[in-house]
Amino acid sequence: MVLELNTITESTKDMTAQIEQYQGGLSHLLYLTKGTYKVYDSAMNAQKRVASTPTNQERGEEDRVLAATYEIMNALNNALVATSSKTILVKKIPSGSSMVQAVLRKIREAKEGLQDALLGHCANGFTQDILDLFCEFDKEYTDLMTELRA
Secondary structure, three states, X not given: OHHHHHHHHHHHHHHHHHHHHHOOOOHHHHHHHHHHHHHHHHHHHHHHHXXXXXXXXXXXXXXXXXXXXXXXXXXXXXXXXXXXXXXXXXXXXXXXXXXXXXXXXXXXXXXXXXXXXXXXXXXXXXXXXHHHHHHHHHHHHHHHHHHHHO
């Protein structure tokens, strides 16, 4: 699972680099960088927590992974909310919608990678809270992409 968290961390670094490339004079995209760094920070914190929390009778490895997943999904959802708040402004910039769609696709890739890793790792399935986060993410992502295409 730590390997999957490293992959997500690398994905968020790529996302940050991509946002930085597009920032030349597009001040409204700066807010998206803040959301991306929140994702990166949460992924790093979750990775450290999973690596440093010993497995014992009170808290098994699966519980640690689910707790880290919950934290990462919260960060991904926060990144979507941050993106949503700037969509109207970014749409006024030439190619702004395309840039935001590329960022959203990267965020979704991180979510899909995490979900796939969990399916193989958690034999007992997801908690209801994590399922709710996945559903909330999918709805917000779909709404944002629809708005950007309009």
